[in-house]
Amino acid sequence: MSASPSTRPLHPGQRVAVGGILVLMTLFAGFPLLWVLLTSLKPNNAILSKDPIFLFQPTLEHWERVLFTSDFLKFYLNSLIIAAATVAIVMVVATLAAYALARYPMRASKDISFFIISQRMMPPVAVVLPIFLIASSIGMLDRLETLIAINVAFNIPLSIWMIRGFIEGTSREIEEAAVMDGASWLGAFWRVTVPQIWPGLLSTALFVYIYTVNEFLFASILSGTNARPVSAAVALFLPTGVRGTLFGEAAVAAILIMLPGIIFAALMQRHLVAGVSLGAVKG
Amino acid sequence: MRASLWSRLFPYLLLMPAMAILLAMVVYPLLFSLTTSFTDYNLIMLDGVWVGFKNYLTAFGDPAFRDSALFTFIFAFTSTGTQLVLGFVTALCLARVVYARGPLTILLMFPMMVTPVVVGILWLLMFQPDYSVVNGLLAKLGIAGPIWLQHPLTARLAVIVADVWQWTPFFTIILLAGILNLPKEVMEAGEIDGATPLQSLARLAIPMLMPLILITTLIRLIDSFKTFDSIFVMTNGGPSASTEVVSLYIYRKGLPYMEMGYASALSYLFVIVLTVIAALLIRQLSRKA
Numbered sequence: 133m134s135a136s137p138s139t140r141p142l143h144p145g146q147r148v149a150v151g152g153i154l155v156l157m158t159l160f161a162g163f164p165l166l167w168v169l170l171t172s173l174k175p176n177n178a179i180l181s182k183d184p185i186f187l188f189q190p191t192l193e194h195w196e197r198v199l200f201t202s203d204f205l206k207f208y209l210n211s212l213i214i215a216a217a218t219v220a221i222v223m224v225v226a227t228l229a230a231y232a233l234a235r236y237p238m239r240a241s242k243d244i245s246f247f248i249i250s251q252r253m254m255p256p257v258a259v260v261l262p263i264f265l266i267a268s269s270i271g272m273l274d275r276l277e278t279l280i281a282i283n284v285a286f287n288i289p290l291s292i293w294m295i296r297g298f299i300e301g302t303s304r305e306i307e308e309a310a311v312m313d314g315a316s317w318l319g320a321f322w323r324v325t326v327p328q329i330w331p332g333l334l335s336t337a338l339f340v341y342i343y344t345v346n347e348f349l350f351a352s353i354l355s356g357t358n359a360r361p362v363s364a365a366v367a368l369f370l371p372t373g374v375r376g377t378l379f380g381e382a383a384v385a386a387i388l389i390m391l392p393g394i395i396f397a398a399l400m401q402r403h404l405v406a407g408v409s410l411g412a413v414k415g
Numbered sequence: 416m417r418a419s420l421w422s423r424l425f426p427y428l429l430l431m432p433a434m435a436i437l438l439a440m441v442v443y444p445l446l447f448s449l450t451t452s453f454t455d456y457n458l459i460m461l462d463g464v465w466v467g468f469k470n471y472l473t474a475f476g477d478p479a480f481r482d483s484a485l486f487t488f489i490f491a492f493t494s495t496g497t498q499l500v501l502g503f504v505t506a507l508c509l510a511r512v513v514y515a516r517g518p519l520t521i522l523l524m525f526p527m528m529v530t531p532v533v534v535g536i537l538w539l540l541m542f543q544p545d546y547s548v549v550n551g552l553l554a555k556l557g558i559a560g561p562i563w564l565q566h567p568l569t570a571r572l573a574v575i576v577a578d579v580w581q582w583t584p585f586f587t588i589i590l591l592a593g594i595l596n597l598p599k600e601v602m603e604a605g606e607i608d609g610a611t612p613l614q615s616l617a618r619l620a621i622p623m624l625m626p627l628i629l630i631t632t633l634i635r636l637i638d639s640f641k642t643f644d645s646i647f648v649m650t651n652g653g654p655s656a657s658t659e660v661v662s663l664y665i666y667r668k669g670l671p672y673m674e675m676g677y678a679s680a681l682s683y684l685f686v687i688v689l690t691v692i693a694a695l696l697i698r699q700l701s702r703k704a
Binding site for chain 1: 425426427429430432433434436437439440441444445447448451501504505508509511512519521522523524525526527528529530531532533536537538540541543548551552554580583584637640641643644647648661662665666669670675678679682683685686689690693
């Protein structure tokens with residue numbers, strides 16, 4: 133490898149190699165995204181052309197159809213409601229649990245941590261069948277509440293893990309001093325520690341949001357026309373669906389779904405890196 | 416006395432909501448499907464008769480299950496391995512970029528932020544059955560591309576490419592953070608002692624990065640065993656079940672066919688195998704790290 137993590141300056145040849153690799157990787161990462169954007173603006177005959185077409189008369193017909201004549205916006209709203217509720221509940225519940233694990237030496241602490249992290253390995257498909265049966269027997273299919281409950285459950289383990297790491301990075305002594313001055317433990321935590329770990333909490337919330345909007349398996353199995361979130365609604369535009377090939381519409385839907393996540397990621401890059409690496413180190 | 420009892424109970428009280436949710440939404444359904452796995456619950460026999468270990472025995476002799484397990488292994492190891500190599504090389508290159516490293520990193524991170532279903536759509540577009548971009552570009556190089564998603568081998572390659580596209584950035588950003596945190600003194604000392612770049616990479620950087628590399632690989636490996644969304648969208652397991660990963664097979668047995676008893680048994684086997692693999696890898700890891 134021409135690029136070792138050294139501090140020595142690179143030879144011209146090495147510089148070309150490093151640049152070339154980065155250009156290739158950027159093309160690999162960026163091209164499919166560019167292509168989906170182009171597809172969303174192409175008239176149908178250009179989409180179905182044998183040669184990849186880069187120059188064409190752009191049209192907004194796919195955008196109009198998705199935004200105005202399909203139920204897509206309703207499904208989008210469903211996703212936002214589910215994600216907002218999930219983030220709110222997860223952050224409260226996970227922060228309480230993380231605080232307990234970080235600040236109190238408990239005899240069962242190790243077992244509890246293991247239990248929490250083992251949930252992360254659970255393949256969703258193993259739980260989706262029984263949940264489908266249970267939900268249908270108590271009349272909870274196609275309800276937003278059901279999807280919120282499931283997303284909460286699936287996001288709690290990683291969130292506890294991340295937040296616990298952030299809390300352990302702060303000092304306990306300042307909190308204790310606040311308690312000496314008459315604050316309750318939770319009050320001291322809220323006023324002393326939370327302001328310090330605020331960026332960490334924000335990146336955790338962002339992760340929960342992205343995972344929830346992305347969740348597909350439960351969304352498509354447990355929802356019908358009423359509570360369907362966007363991730364499941366995309367399937368309506370797929371060529372395997374009954375409506376035939378709607379690549380332009382699928383491309384529009386794809387862009388609308390991934391846009392918030394990408395914008396957030398770009399804005400919060402630094403926190404996100406901290407979150408991902410922490411998740412990796414602790415995971 | 417009362418205060419100490421309260422303070423001993425307090426942490427458990429804080430843990431209670433999280434535990435209650437996990438018990439209700441994960442543990443209870445798993446116990447439910449454990450009992451289901453010992454019955455022949457299906458669309459016709461809605462009550463299900465106790466059949467003992469029959470479903471589990473059927474699973475061991477089920478060639479479709481064996482094939483899907485085999486492909487899941489191939490998929491997980493090939494795509495994770497490729498991601499590790501590509502991600503590490505990219506991270507090494509990024510570490511040498513002085514100008515505009517931030518924006519470049521954001522750009523390279525995008526695929527990771529894309530919804531997995533959308534990843535399926537993106538690559539379905541790229542490998543479109545009849546009018547594929549990939550083939551159009553290959554044609555410009557004078558290569559006649561295959562109809563990717565209609566042949567078992569190329570379809571497998573296509574779903575692996577999609578996974579590699581999405582998750583290479585995961586390795587890139589974690590390993591980049593690791594590389595930038597390597598102790599400068601050690602690397603400089605190596606250079607003063609005359610180590611070539613290749614030597615300092617192999618003897619100094621990689622050993623110091625090993626714990627990070629192993630943990631990242633482990634996380635991706637476990638996650639890729641569970642892959643469902645992108646494959647479901649791209650090929651739905653086809654052609655002729657060549658890209659049917661275990662998750663997809665269980666799903667198909669469970670829902671469209673409603674063979675709940677059998678599907679529950681399969682998902683139990685899946686959970687057990689995943690847990691064993693994870694435990695083995697973690698043990699290996701803690702020995703090395």
